[in-house]
Amino acid sequence: MPATNFAEYTDTTARLAILKAKAAYTCNLHPDVLILAGDPNAERRAFEIAGNTLTYNDRTFLAEKLILVLKRELETAGTECWLCKQNLLI
Numbered sequence: 001m002p003a004t005n006f007a008e009y010t011d012t013t014a015r016l017a018i019l020k021a022k023a024a025y026t027c028n029l030h031p032d033v034l035i036l037a038g039d040p041n042a043e044r045r046a047f048e049i050a051g052n053t054l055t056y057n058d059r060t061f062l063a064e065k066l067i068l069v070l071k072r073e074l075e076t077a078g079t080e081c082w083l084c085k086q087n088l089l090i
Contacts, residue, residue: 023043
């Protein structure tokens with residue numbers, strides 16, 4: 001698997017883990033934007049789900065990169081959609 005595929009894999013795995021754990025949800029108008037749910041337990045659960053996904057798919061060597069991607073996704077997610085706010089749709 002080329003390096004770009006690993007980057008796509010970690011991004012996708014992180015996003016799916018966040019959504020599956022309900023640590024964040026997507027904006028109705030902008031599905032690329034994550035909005036935090038505000039539940040620290042759900043955020044911890046997202047890390048567990050991502051780790052289990054790596055183990056199941058035999059990609060444990062990507063764990064460190066996946067943790068960094070998960071942290072980045074959760075840090076960039078806000079409490080409201082920044083695109084809606086920018087366009088004054090909220």
